[in-house]
């Protein structure tokens with residue numbers, strides 16, 4: 001199919017839709033047809049929803065999850081344990097972990113994984129902010145007595161493992177804190193985002209401590 005046969009505005013719509021993840025040209029054309037030939041009000045409300053979500057949603061100043069406020073609901077929740085931080089790759093992983101219902105600590109979103117092959121360096125991730133958080137918690141004597149545990153919940157891919165070991169190495173050297181890695185129960189290469197609730201809650205319960213040789217034991 002050649003998108004150039006379409007009028008300019010529709011061509012632009014097809015072009016924008018095809019930039020979305022998992023949307024190829026054929027799907028983009030099908031979606032564009034659906035949007036412009038269906039109920040006009042539906043197309044307008046979709047456009048409005050996209051604009052609103054894009055305008056209002058930002059990153060939490062503490063954990064870098066998505067929020068409409070400066071600090072997200074999880075970071076502001078006094079009933080959650082400040083002393084346990086679970087490190088994830090992307091905001092969608094928080095939704096996956098929250099669905100499983102078993103975790104009552106706080107989160108930190110890296111917004112990526114360390115990947116030399118794709119040119120992503122540790123400096124490109126929200127790591128400096130994570131270590132600042134750990135430092136602040138290590139000094140504070142809150143009701144939970146500072147940071148008790150750092151749980152690294154990156155996916156069980158080569159990049160996820162490399163990122164986990166990088167964080168574990170640095171966190172243990174600088175702060176002598178307990179670092180653990182969730183992996184148990186997740187299939188090799190498995191991403192949290194796509195795992196079911198039971199698998200995720202088993203993965204959290206079965207997390208392993210990263211030892212002084214930076215191996216998961």
Ligand SMILES: [Zn+2]
Pocket residue numbers: 060061062063064065071072073074075076
């Ligand atoms: Zn937050």
